Amino acid sequence: MYDMGTRMRALALIAQGRSLNAVSKETGISRAAIRSWQIRIEPLPRMQTQITPCARCQLVPALPSDVAAYSYLLGLYLGDGCISPHPSRGHYLRIACADAWPGLIDDCEAALRSVNPSHCAYRVQAKGYVSVVAYSHHWPCLFPQHGPGKKHERTIALEPWQQDIVDAYPWEFIRGLIHSDGCRITNWTTRLVAGERKRYEYPRYSFANKSDDIRKLFSDTLDKVGVEWTTLARGSDPFNISIARKASVALMDTHVGPKH
Structure with missing residues (x-):
């Protein structure tokens, strides 16, 4: 058994x-x-x-109980998450997390447990990554961006109540997006100084996503917290958002930091 x-x-x-x-x-x-x-x-x-109402499908709409965790989880979901139907348990939400970042996996599981109405989540190991999974009948209520097809092939827009959460907890949202489809890296360049070529290194945050809508959600939130950014094209496609100015990188280091 x-x-x-x-x-x-x-x-x-x-x-x-x-x-x-x-x-x-x-x-x-x-x-x-x-x-x-x-x-x-x-x-x-x-x-x-027995299916009990969640915070979103009650007669009087309400916000998820842990809105800060929800803002972080929303960022993770938009980057590396998917919702699929299950024959007996409603739906399951799965977030794919690389094995290289055990701290990120812990944070993802904690957020899933906090937001899931049943407060349950578990991990499924695959080659090179872990799927953090949680079952609920209410994932479509909590993530109305769920729908058929790939995210970058359909419209992704936040509901007003979701935007209120992101406005209240912008750094958690940014952190979730960086943890899913972003990174902190060290770039380098060379300059001639007194006739001698010297190498300089500088940190940079990068975010890449094929969805125009998701990139705009990211950049709009960066604008609200005072982070300057630029778009870097991959070939002819502007899939990358770069944060390289010293003051903006410092802000990101304070509130987001590198994956761990």
């Missing part, structure tokens, strides 16, 4: 596109068992299967 958490982890691996053979070898669970779970998941106890 396998508990529900084990079953959900196996199904999450399948949802990532892994084969039955691969998941069976990794988990030690037979292919027949996993196949049966794909068809029917045993119902949870009655109290757990």
Whole structure:
């Protein structure tokens, strides 16, 4: 017998596109068992299967309970997150986090637990990255940007209540976007000084996303907190936003910092 958490982890691996053979070898669970779970998941106890309203689908709309964590999670979701339907547990929200940043994975899981109405989340290890996953019937309520197709191929716009949260917690939103599709790097250049060529290094933040809408959400929020930025084209596509001015990098270092 396998508990529900084990079953959900196996199904999450399948949802990532892994084969039955691969998941069976990794988990030690037979292919027949996993196949049966794909068809029917045993119902949870009655109290757990009752769907209670979340902060957003009540008759009187309300904000998520932890709005600072939500602002950070919104940034992560717009960069590296996706919401998929589940046959018995509503939807699951998955955020992909590279193994290279264990602190980021911890922060992501903490935010997911804080925002999820059930306060549950877990990790699924894949090659080179961890998926931080949480199930809820209410993810489409909390992230109305969910929809068919890739984010950069459809309109991404914040609801007024989401914009209110971002306005109240702009640095958390910026941090989530940087943690998903951004980085802090060290650039270098050379200059002639008294006839001698010298090398100079300087830090820079970079954010890259194919969605014009998501880049604008990022740059508009940077404007509100006084961070200067420029657009760098990748070929003919302006996918990159660069923050290189000393004062702006200092602001980013204070409120965001490098991934860890």
